Amino acid sequence: MNARGISExxxxxxxxxxxxxxxxxxxxxxxSVIEAAQWAEAVNRAGQLRMLSQxxxxxAAQRQAGVEVKRARGAQDEAAQRLQDNLAHLASLPLLDGQPAALRxxxxxxxxxxxxxxxxxxxxAGLPLLAEADARAxxxxxxxxxxxxxxxxxxxRGALRIVNLCGRQRMRVQRLAKLALLAGLLNQPERLALLPALMDDFEATLRELEQAPLSTPDIRETLAAARDEWLRLLRALRGGPGIDVQGVLAASSDALLALFHRLTDSYERSLQLIMS
Structure with a gap:
């Protein structure tokens, strides 16, 4: 009923x-349907931990750089609370009972x-603590x-892979913005050398999602919006006259995060995944 909006x-x-x-x-x-939905939610929430770490x-780097400081402070508090909530939810899941000790x-x-x-x-706050926080992240x-x-x-369930794939895109856009910001703040240009591989991975996964058979009109529309926003972020990274690189990185990475949240939730709720 939740996945399709249908009656009982x-x-x-x-x-x-x-x-x-x-x-x-x-x-x-x-x-089995209930268990599939629980596993899909668990993979989604665990995948969010990756994104939230970045x-x-x-x-924190945005605040240090003076980019939308007030909004970044509120968003940081929200991200910390979500991370705590996700860990608490995962720890309480009954489906983990009887699973291998490695999972616990x-x-x-x-x-x-x-x-x-x-x-x-x-x-x-300060640059030394920022570097320390990044190591812990x-x-x-x-x-x-x-x-x-x-x-x-x-x-x-093989279909859980697509929830994992889509969720990893959320982490990549946050990681990309983080690396670019820290390269300037910490005077560590070597961090920029990590961007090409990260961008290649993002592009390859975006293409795989675009070609995946698990799709709906809403998923296709959101993927198209993600493609447009991704191109905007790439243009900012290339730089150029009049481009506020830090501002675009902050805004575009957040826009992509929202789009991939929506996509991951759509995959998690999809009837094809639940019935797989």
Whole structure:
């Protein structure tokens, strides 16, 4: 009903037809549908941890650079709360019971990495603390990657991969903006050398999503908007007369983040994924 916006009777007919087609009892199929939705949400939330690790430092760098300081401060508080909420939600999931210990271990490592990043961000503002926070964010990114991969494997549904792929795009746009901002703030131009590979990965995944069979009119429309915004961000990175690179990086990376949030939610709720 949530995925398709259909009535209870229509949803029941859909489930009954699917159970006959799959030669499963309706109760077995219904349980599987609920579990599929829970696994998809878990992969989405774990994937957000990757993005949030990069977003928190990007917003701290924005504040240090004097780019939309008030808005960045509020967004940083919101991102920290979302990260905390996602970890709490994942820790409470009953579907983790009976899963391999490696999955619980991955969640514990993510919680520990978040604690270290939080302490860095709570310290006195300044460039040394910004560099320290970035190092802790990298540890959280790696822990979140491991957790997302473990959840995708635990869900044992091939369609979860597209939720993971789309979610990783959120992280990439925040990471890209973070690296570009820190290169100037910390006088570390070597960070710019990391951008081409990151941009190539983003472009390759965007093309894969554009060609994926799991699609709806809303997904196609959002992907088209993401393509336009991505091109705008690339133009800013190339620089040129009159371009406020820092301003465009901040605005465009946030616009792409919102679009890929919408896409990831659309994939998570898609009937094709739930019924896979």
């Amino acid at each position: 009777d229509e949803a029941f007919r859909l489930l009954r037809g699917a159970s006959m087609h799959a030669h499963l009892r309706l109760s077995e199929l219904s349980r 977003r928190l430092v990007k917003l 271990d991955a969640l514990t490592r993510a919680e520990q990495a978040w604690g270290a990043l939080q302490r860095s961000l709570d310290g006195k 990298e540890e959280l990114l790696q822990a979140a990657e491991a957790l997302t991969a473990a959840l995708e494997a635990g869900g044992a």
